[in-house]
Amino acid sequence: MKRKVTLKQIAKELDVSISTVSKSLKDSPEISEDTRQKVQAFAKLYNYKPNNIALSLKNKKTKTIGIIIPEIVHHFFATVISGVENVANEHGYNVIVCLSDESFDKEVINMEMLANGSIDGFIMSLSKETQQKKDFHHITEVINQGMPVVMFDRVTNDILCDKVIIDDSQAAYQAVKTLVNKGYKKIALITTVDYVSVGKLRTEGYIKALQNSDIKIDENLILKIEDIDHCDEAIENLINHQEIEAIFAVNELFAVTAIKASLKIGLKVPEDIAVIGFTDGIISKYSSPSITTVSQNGIKMGGKAAKMLIERLEREDEDDEHYRTEVIETHLVERESTPTL
Amino acid sequence: MKRKVTLKQIAKELDVSISTVSKSLKDSPEISEDTRQKVQAFAKLYNYKPNNIALSLKNKKTKTIGIIIPEIVHHFFATVISGVENVANEHGYNVIVCLSDESFDKEVINMEMLANGSIDGFIMSLSKETQQKKDFHHITEVINQGMPVVMFDRVTNDILCDKVIIDDSQAAYQAVKTLVNKGYKKIALITTVDYVSVGKLRTEGYIKALQNSDIKIDENLILKIEDIDHCDEAIENLINHQEIEAIFAVNELFAVTAIKASLKIGLKVPEDIAVIGFTDGIISKYSSPSITTVSQNGIKMGGKAAKMLIERLEREDEDDEHYRTEVIETHLVERESTPTL
DNA sequence: CTGAAAGCGCTTACAG
DNA sequence: CTGAAAGCGCTTACAG
Numbered sequence: 001m002k003r004k005v006t007l008k009q010i011a012k013e014l015d016v017s018i019s020t021v022s023k024s025l026k027d028s029p030e031i032s033e034d035t036r037q038k039v040q041a042f043a044k045l046y047n048y049k050p051n052n053i054a055l056s057l058k059n060k061k062t063k064t065i066g067i068i069i070p071e072i073v074h075h076f077f078a079t080v081i082s083g084v085e086n087v088a089n090e091h092g093y094n095v096i097v098c099l100s101d102e103s104f105d106k107e108v109i110n111m112e113m114l115a116n117g118s119i120d121g122f123i124m125s126l127s128k129e130t131q132q133k134k135d136f137h138h139i140t141e142v143i144n145q146g147m148p149v150v151m152f153d154r155v156t157n158d159i160l161c162d163k164v165i166i167d168d169s170q171a172a173y174q175a176v177k178t179l180v181n182k183g184y185k186k187i188a189l190i191t192t193v194d195y196v197s198v199g200k201l202r203t204e205g206y207i208k209a210l211q212n213s214d215i216k217i218d219e220n221l222i223l224k225i226e227d228i229d230h231c232d233e234a235i236e237n238l239i240n241h242q243e244i245e246a247i248f249a250v251n252e253l254f255a256v257t258a259i260k261a262s263l264k265i266g267l268k269v270p271e272d273i274a275v276i277g278f279t280d281g282i283i284s285k286y287s288s289p290s291i292t293t294v295s296q297n298g299i300k301m302g303g304k305a306a307k308m309l310i311e312r313l314e315r316e317d318e319d320d321e322h323y324r325t326e327v328i329e330t331h332l333v334e335r336e337s338t339p340t341l
Numbered sequence: 342m343k344r345k346v347t348l349k350q351i352a353k354e355l356d357v358s359i360s361t362v363s364k365s366l367k368d369s370p371e372i373s374e375d376t377r378q379k380v381q382a383f384a385k386l387y388n389y390k391p392n393n394i395a396l397s398l399k400n401k402k403t404k405t406i407g408i409i410i411p412e413i414v415h416h417f418f419a420t421v422i423s424g425v426e427n428v429a430n431e432h433g434y435n436v437i438v439c440l441s442d443e444s445f446d447k448e449v450i451n452m453e454m455l456a457n458g459s460i461d462g463f464i465m466s467l468s469k470e471t472q473q474k475k476d477f478h479h480i481t482e483v484i485n486q487g488m489p490v491v492m493f494d495r496v497t498n499d500i501l502c503d504k505v506i507i508d509d510s511q512a513a514y515q516a517v518k519t520l521v522n523k524g525y526k527k528i529a530l531i532t533t534v535d536y537v538s539v540g541k542l543r544t545e546g547y548i549k550a551l552q553n554s555d556i557k558i559d560e561n562l563i564l565k566i567e568d569i570d571h572c573d574e575a576i577e578n579l580i581n582h583q584e585i586e587a588i589f590a591v592n593e594l595f596a597v598t599a600i601k602a603s604l605k606i607g608l609k610v611p612e613d614i615a616v617i618g619f620t621d622g623i624i625s626k627y628s629s630p631s632i633t634t635v636s637q638n639g640i641k642m643g644g645k646a647a648k649m650l651i652e653r654l655e656r657e658d659e660d661d662e663h664y665r666t667e668v669i670e671t672h673l674v675e676r677e678s679t680p681t682l
Numbered sequence: 683c684t685g686a687a688a689g690c691g692c693t694t695a696c697a698g
Numbered sequence: 699c700t701g702a703a704a705g706c707g708c709t710t711a712c713a714g
Contacts, residue, residue, distance in 0.1 A: 004458075004486050006707060017685040022709060032683055047482075051458040053397045054707035057690045062394065064437070064459075072426070075623070078419045085413070085440050089451075094459065096405070097438045099426050110430075117345075117392040117691085118405075118435065141388075145345050256627045263629055282416070286597045288604055288629040347691060358701045363693060373699055395691035398706045458707085 005046040014042060025050075056117075064094045065309060066119035068110055070102045070127045070154075075252075075281035076298045077125070080152065083302025084123055091310050093120075104129040108138045115141075120313050121148040123305045126156060132195040134158065150309045152301050154197050162312065163325040164305045168198050171294045171330040172205025173212075175276045176248050178332060180213045182339065184246040184274060188221040190235060190254040192228075202250040202278060228253065236261040239273070246274040246338075252283045255291050259337065275337040289336030301328050346387040355383060366391075397458075405435045406650060407460035409451055411443045411468045411495075416622035417639050418466070421493065424643025425464055432651050434461075445470040449479045456482075461654050462489040464646045467497060473536040475499065489653045491646045495538050503653065504666040505646045509539045512635045512671040513546025514553075516617045517589050519673060521554045523680065525587040525615060529562040531576060531595040533569075543591040543619060569594065577602040580614070587615040587679075593624045596632050600678065616678040630677030642669050 007025075011018045016035065024031050024039035025048070056062040065088050069077045081097060088095050096119060100107035107127045114122070122142065130136070131154060139159050143149055152164040179187050189206045192199030203222075210217055223238045225231045235257050238244070249255035255277025259269050267273050269289050277284055280295035304326050334340070348366075352359045357376065365372050365380035366389070397403040406429050410418045422438060429436050437460060441448035448468045455463070463483065471477070472495060480500050484490055493505040520528050530547045533540030544563075551558055564579045566572045576598050579585070590596035596618025603614050610616060610630050618625055621636035645667050675681070 008707075018708085019685055019687095019710080020683090023684090026709090028710095030683065035683080049453070049457045051398075051707050053394060053403065053458045054690090055709090056394045057392075057398050057692090057706090058708050058710095060690070072413075072419045072423050073416065073623075075414065075416070075419075078413045078416075081438065082413050082440065085438070089439075094437050094439070094454065096435050097422065097426070098430075098435070099423065112390070113435065116390045117394045253627075260627070260629060282414075283623060283627050286594075286601070286624050287627060288601060349691075359692085360694080360701055360703095361699090364700090367693090369694095371699065376699080392691050395706090396693090398690090398708090399692050399694095401706070 004051070005043075005048050006051070007048075010039065010042055010046070010048065014039060061120050061313070062118060063092055064096055064119045065306065066096045066098065066111075066114040066122050068098045068100055068107060068114075068122060068124040070100050070125060072097070072099055075283070076153075076279050076296065079281075079298030080125075080302035080305075083299035083304075084306045085302075086299075087303045087306035087310070091306075093306075093310065100127040100130075102128040104133055104135065111138045111142060115145065115147060119147075121150070121309045123150045123152065123302075123309055125152050126154040126197070128196055131156070131197055148309060148312045150305045150312075152305045156197065160321075160323055162305075162308045162323050164301050164308065164328060165325065166296055166301075166328050166330050168201035169205040169208070171296075172202035172248070172250070172278070173209045174205075175278070175294050175332060176206050176209035177213070179246045179248065179274065179276060179338070180209065180215065182246075182274070185215055186218075186221065186243055186245040187215070188223065188238060188242065188244045188247045190223045190225065190231075190238070190247060190249040190258060192250060193224050193226050199250050206248055225254065231257055232261065236264070239265060239267070244273060247276070249275065249277045252277040252279050252281050252291065252293060255293070255337075256283050256287050259287060259289070259291065270337050270339045274339060276332075277337075280333050284333075284335065287337075292335045292338040293333050294330050295333045296330055297328060304328060345392070346384075346389050347392070348389075351380065351383055351387070351389060355380060402461050402654070403459060404433055405437055405460045406647065407437045407439065407452075407455040407463050409439045409441055409448060409455075409463060409465040411441050411466060413438070413440055416624070417494075417620050417637065420622075420639030421466075421643035421646075424640035424645075425647040426643075427640075428644045428647035428651070432647075434647075434651065441468040441471075443469040445474055445476065452479045452483060456486065456488060460488075462491070462650045464491045464493065464643075464650055466493050467495040467538070469537055472497070472538055489650060491650045491653075493642050493646045497538065501662075501664055503646075503649045503664050505642050505649065505669060506666065507637055507642075507669050507671050509542035510546040510549070512637075513543035513589070513591070513619070514550045515546075516619070516635050516673060517547050517550035518554070520587045520589065520615065520617060520679070521550065521556070523587075523615070526556055527559075527562065527584055527586040528556070529564065529579060529583065529585045529588045531564045531566065531572075531579070531588060531590040531599060533591060534565050534567050540591050547589055566595065572598055573602065577605070580606060580608070585614060588617070590616065590618045593618040593620050593622050593632065593634060596634070596678075597624050597628050600628060600630070600632065611678050611680045615680060617673075618678075621674050625674075625676065628678075633676045633679040634674050635671050636674045637671055638669060645669060 024036040098110035150162045191203045194200045277293040280293040284291035284293045352362045365377040439451035491503045535541045618634040621634040625632035625634045
C-alpha cells in the first residue's frame with residue numbers, strides 16, 4: 001500500500017524546500033532546469049497528484065457544482081444531470097447530486113450542507129413542497145452569500161437568478177392546437193395541482209388553445225392529480241365517465257396511464273381516443289402504442305444550465321446582477337398515439 | 342450581500358483568539374460559560390457555519406462518496422444512486438456522481454479526478470469498455486492508496502473489494518424455468534455480448550435452465566446484441582425467422598423491443614409469444630402489455646453499497662482485508678407478458 | 683536560483 | 699480560562 005505522496009514528502013526525499021517542489025511542478029521559470037527535471041521525474045515516479053481539497057481551500061473555489069433535484073428516478077431529471085455532467089466535466093468541474101425527494105426540509109438541509117464551502121454554485125429545480133410553501137429563504141440566503149444559483153424547469157419569479165426553462169404554456173398550447181387541427185373537440189386535460197409551476201403553465205396553455213379555437217372549457221374534462229402515485233383510479237374514472245375524444249397529459253406518466261386505462265376499458269388508441277403527453281422520455285417511446293409528446297430536452301437544459309453557471313463563476317466582475325432566462329425550444333414528437341391526418 | 346463569516350472574523354469582532362472561538366462553538370469545557378455564550382450568540386447572529394473544505398483538509402476525510410456509473414439515464418442506475426443518496430445522507434455524507442458513458446478512458450479520468458482527495462471512497466459499476474479491456478489498473482491503484490471501493494452489478498473477480506451483486510445466473514435460471522413450467526419449449530434468448538459480465542451470467546442461467554429441463558440448446562434462438570441502440574432490426578429478424586414460443590431478455594430494453602417487434606409482425610403477447618425481461622424498471626411497468634421481469638432492486642443495492650462503504654470508512658482497523666460480497670435477492674414480478682397458468 | 687513565511691479555515695495539544 | 703503554535707497540503711509574494 002503506497003499512500004498518496006505530498007509535496008512535503010517529495011521535498012524531504014529530494015532535500016529541497018516545499019516551495020521549490022511546488023514551483024518545479026508548475027514549470028516556474030524561477031527554477032533551474034536541473035532541479036525542475038529532478039523534481040518532475042520524482043513526482044512522476046511516485047505518481048504525485050495535487051490534493052484537491054488543499055487546492056480548494058487555497059483558491060477558494062472547489063470546481064464542483066451542486067445540483068439539487070426533486071427525484072433522480074424521473075427520467076427527465078436524470079437526463080438533466082447527464083447534460084450538466086457533460087458540460088461540467090468539459091470544464092474540469094465535478095458534480096455533487098442531492099435529492100430533495102420533493103420535500104422542503106430536505107431541500108433546505110441539502111442546500112445548507114453544500115453551501116458550506118463544498119461547491120462553487122448551484123443548479124436546481126424546486127421541490128413540490130417548496131413550490132407549495134413559496135418559502136425560498138434558503139435560496140435567497142445562498143445567493144446573498146455570493147454563491148450563484150441557476151434554476152431550471154420548476155423555477156419561481158420570486159428569486160432573481162439565471163434560469164433555464166421551456167415555454168410550458170406555449171408548448172402546451174401547440175400540442176392542444178395540434179389535436180384541435182386533427183378535428184378533436186372533446187379534449188380532456190390531465191394535469192397536476194396548480195402549485196406545481198410547470199403544471200399550472202401547461203394548464204394555461206391548454207385553456208388558451210381551446211378558447212382560441214372557440215371550444216368551450218368543460219371543467220369535467222379537467223383532472224388535477226394530487227398524488228401522482230395513485231393517479232390510476234382518477235384517470236380511469238375520467239375516461240369511463242366522460243365522453244372524450246382526445247387527452248392532453250402534462251407528463252408522460254399521466255399519458256401512459258391514460259393509455260393503459262383506455263385499453264383496459266376496451267377503447268383503442270388512437271382510433272377511439274388520442275393521447276398527447278409531455279416530456280419526451282423512455283416511457284413515451286416504448287409504450288404500445290408509442291406516445292406523441294412535447295419533447296423537453298433535458299440534456300440540453302442541463303447543459304445550458306451548467307454553461308450559464310460556469311460562465312458566471314469564471315467571469316471577472318463577480319457581482320453582475322444581470323440575470324438571464326434561457327428558453328429551450330420544444331417540439332412535438334409525433335408517434336402512434338395520435339393519428340396521422 | 343453578507344459573505345460567509347469565519348472564525349477569524351468572529352475572533353476579531355469579539356476580541357478573543359481564534360482558538361477560543363473554535364472551542365466555544367464546540368462547547369469545550371475549557372471555556373468559561375460567559376465567553377461561550379457570547380461567542381455562540383454572535384455566531385448564531387451571523388449564521389456561522391464551519392467551512393467544509395477546511396474541515397476536510399484538517400480531518401483528512403471529506404464525508405463525500407464518489408459514485409461512478411456507466412449511464413444515469415438507465416433507470417436501474419438512477420435507482421442505485423437514489424439508494425446510495427438515502428443512506429449517505431443519513432450518515433452525513435454527500436454524493437459526487439460521475440458518468441463513464443461506457444468509456445474506459447472516462448472511467449479512468451473520473452476516478453483519478455476524484456481520487457485526489459475529493460472523496461473518501463468509491464461506489465462503482467464497470468463500463469462496458471472496461472469489462473471488455475479487462476484493464477482495472479485504475480481501480481487497483483485507488484485501492485492501493487488506501488481508498489475503499491465498493492463495486493456493484495457489473496463487477497469483476499480480478500479486483501478484491503466489497504461487492505454488491507445479485508445472483509444473475511440463478512435469477513435467469515429461475516425466469517427460464519418459469520417459462521418451461523408454463524409449458525414453453527422454444528424459448529429464445531436476447532442477451533448482450535459476452536464481455537458484459539451480467540449478460541454473460543444471465544446467459545449461463547438460461548442455458549442451465551434449458552439443459553436441466555432436457556431442452557436442446559438451439560443456437561439460432563440465441564441473439565447476442567452488440568449495439569444496444571440498434572437492437573430493433575436484429576430482434577425483429579429473430580422473431581420473424583424463428584419459431585419462438587417465449588423470449589427471455591436480459592434487460593428490459595430488449596424485452597420491450599421484442600414485444601413491439603412481435604406486435605408489429607402481428608403476433609399477440611402473451612398469447613402467441615410470452616416475454617420475460619430483467620431489471621424491473623419503469624418500462625416494464627408501463628409497457629402494454631406490461632412485462633414480467635426479474636426485479637433487481639436498485640434502491641436496495643445502492644443502499645447496501647453505501648452502507649458497506651461507510652462502515653469500512655468508519656471502522657477502526659483501517660486495513661481490514663476481509664472483503665464481503667453481498668448478494669441481493671431477486672424475485673420474479675409477474676405481469677401481462679406471461680400468461681397465468 | 684532557492685527557501686522561509688504567510689495564508690486559505692479549521693482543530694487541538696500545550697503553555698501560561 | 700485563554701491563546702500561541704503547529705499542522706492539514708497547497709501557493710506565491712518576497713528575501714537572500
